[in-house]
Amino acid sequence: MKKWRFISNQNSTIVGINDAGIETFTANIYRSLERESIQNSLDVVVPNTNKPVLVEFVSFDMPRDCIPDVDDFEKFIKKCKESNKEEPDALKFFQCAENVICQPTIKVLRISDHNTIGLTGSDTCGKGTNWSRLVKESGSSNKGKSSGGSFGIGKAAAFACSDLRTVFYSSLDINDRVSNFGVAKLISFEDKTIGGWTTGVGYYSEDDSFMAIPELADFDKTYKRTDSGTDIYIFGMHQTEEFKKIFIRAVLMDFLVSLVKGKLVVNIQGEIIDKKSVHKYMAQLNPYDGEDVKDLLQYYHLLTSADPKIKKISLDAEVYGKKYGFRDGECTLYLQEEGNNMNEAFKNMEVPSHDAWEPGRCRGEEKKYNNILNDFRKYIRETVKKCYGKVSSNSMDAIGSSDFLPDTKESENNEKVSKNELSTLIKNLIGKSVAPVKNKSKMVEVKESDEKTDIGGGHEPRNDYTPTPNPNPYPGQVTKPRLDRNEKKTGYIKIDIKKRLICSDVKNGKYILNFNVPSTAPQGKLEFSLSGEQSDFELPIIKAMIVEKECSAEVDSIIYNIIYLRKMIKNEKLKIEVEVSFDRYCMMEVDYYANKK
Structure with a gap:
């Protein structure tokens, strides 16, 4: 009979709420879940295939009545609460869990991988099989030397995201065996039916042998597995308002190389991130959102840019590594000339x-x-x-390696970021980066005068913008104008502001810039440039228009890559649409200046 089963601890260890494996991932539960889930999938790709691994993250609401043995499970939740009411942390958790399990529907997250071998070994459930390692074993792993993890605790990330600490596993393996199994990692509680305290871990199984149930789970009515792989269902998924945004950003942070090289495809609630679309999602990132985003954009530039200044050096074992057993090409060194x-x-x-x-x-x-x-x-x-x-055989992202970037940060006043949020801290950035430009751009060297551009309802580029040859061009480069602009620069002071720049129409070179005016000033200006690790390249502006209705600011003139503004009022939101002479996704640097004279 299928039901939830909790076994006696035989008068031994009492398990509390602070499970060491689960607590490892509570600092940043969503980032941890994404990273561990995808890495586990990359480690079990179908042998001898050129197809990428596909990992899906799909959130849905499931009726309470569809939860297996839900009434008994609710009783176990209540027993955990009553048996541990003297423990504040445990009491708080199970009060929340009781509220979740009593709702008409619960939130479930399905994580499904494809082009993987599935949970092999479900017929015997023997120690060391893929099924046993994921479902039952704790702290053990027999991954190969090319796999991205070796401590066997990554599976706990799923439980850290569950307000019920309950996960179901369902799989169709490469041998066409199907299986499903439920695991609830609660805490020890007193149960009169077994005459004492439990171990705190419960299994949804057919009998006391705790073997896999030989059928696929059927929780998501919109989904049916037809190929080999594994489905993980997290019951009582801790909710977040920006589910897609958080997971998309985490995937870019952790698995950029695998995406760029076509080894991985990720589907997040219908958003497909793969080799073809990754540039679109990178273009949506804002370098002012933090140092980690800035680093990621620079890293993407290294991986994809046709810039001849970037050197890609494959390992020569004769030079280094042969005596250690290393082979040619086991790693690639990316070099870019340092700044001045x-x-x-x-x-x-x-x-x-x-x-x-x-x-x-x-x-x-x-x-x-x-x-x-x-x-x-x-x-x-x-x-x-x-x-x-x-090092992963599937080219795990260097920047996204498990511990390359910290999971938590502290704000300037030392307040800790919530453990249930993928933090985004705004910082003032020093240094600049540029998105890749593989094809020749439209940008040319121009001569400039101080004549103002007609703003009106639209305009053509000024007649004095005449192209001249660029002696050493490469994609994205524009030589700075030759004429002096000191007259225009007089009285302007650069002011650091928090701003957001988003591409709204790549083909027409349109971008939207948002920021709050830091101080009242009769004049202001915005200076745009394509940014690079070593040099900045000015970016000709074709058109600019204020699109924020409640803003007093007006566009006064446009001179090459500078937009001159007037009527700047402190704290007003300024939203401006800018059209540049560039027909590719790019990362731009924008500097704001004010003139209070």
Whole structure:
């Protein structure tokens, strides 16, 4: 008979609410769930296939009556609450769980992978099988050396996201065996029917042997599995208002390489992220949303740009690694020339033979340059360790490696970010990045005068914008105008603002810029540029129009890549549509200046 079964702890260990495996992932439950789920799927891809792994995240509401053995399960929830009412954390959790299980519907998240081998071994459920490792075993893993995880605790991420701490597994494996099984990781509670306390872990099974049920689960009525793979159903999924946005961003952060190389496709509630569409989602990211986003955009540029200054160096085992058993091409080093500040610092330390850096060459500043060099070496060591300590055969994203970026941050007033949110902290950014441009752009070098552009209801580019040859062009590059603009710059002060720039029409080069005016000023200006790691390239503006109805600001003129504004009022929201001479997705840097004279 199928039902929930909790077994006696035989008068031994009492399990509390703070399960070590689950607590590992509570700092950032959604990011952890996405990362662990996709990595597990990439580790069990069907052998000898060129097809990408497809992972789906689909949220839906399920009627309470469709929960297996729901009435008995509700009783177990109440027993957990009553048996642990002296424990504040446990009491709070199970009061919430009781409220969830009593609702007419509950939120369920289905995570399904395809082009994977499924939970093999469900016929025997023996130790070491894929089925046993995922469903029953704790802290064990026999993944191969190319897999992205080895501690066997990633499965706990699903329970961390459940307000019921309950997960169902359903699978069709490559041997055409079907199975499903339910696991509830609650806490020890007193149960008179077994004469004592339970272990706290319950299984939904056919009998006390706790074997897999030989049929597929049927919780999502809109979905039917027809190929090999695994479905994970998280019951009582902790709700978030921006489900798609959070998961899309997390996927880009953690698996960019796999997406770019066509090894992975992710479907998040109908949003398909794959090799063809990843550029669209990258273009929607705002570099002002935090250092992690800025780093990701720069990383994407390295992976996809046709910029000849970016060097891609495949490992030569003869040069490094052969004596350790490494082979040619086991990793690829991406290099981009450093910026002027870094170049100058290391040039000061360079010895005449050009084969070493010596801080002692910088007399009077030896300590400073010694720190620069030592910290740089430490940075490289730690980066390599974090990037390649866990290398996936499916090219796991270096920036998205499990621990490359912290899961939590603290705000400036040291208040901790909620553990149930994928945090987004706004920071002032120093440094710039550029999105990839593989084809020749429309951008050209131009000559400029201080003549104002007719704004009106639209205009053609000024007649004095005449193209001239670019002696050393490469995609995205524009040489800066030759004429001096000091007259226009007089009295303007650069002001850091929090702003958001979104591409609204890539083919026509249209972007929407939003920000709050920081201070009242009769004049202001916005300076646009394509940004690169080393250099900035000015971006000709064709048209600009204020689209925020309640804003007093007006467009005064446009000169090349600068929009001049007037009537700036403090705290007013300024929303401006900008059309640039560029027909590809790109990342732009925007600087704001105000003139209070």
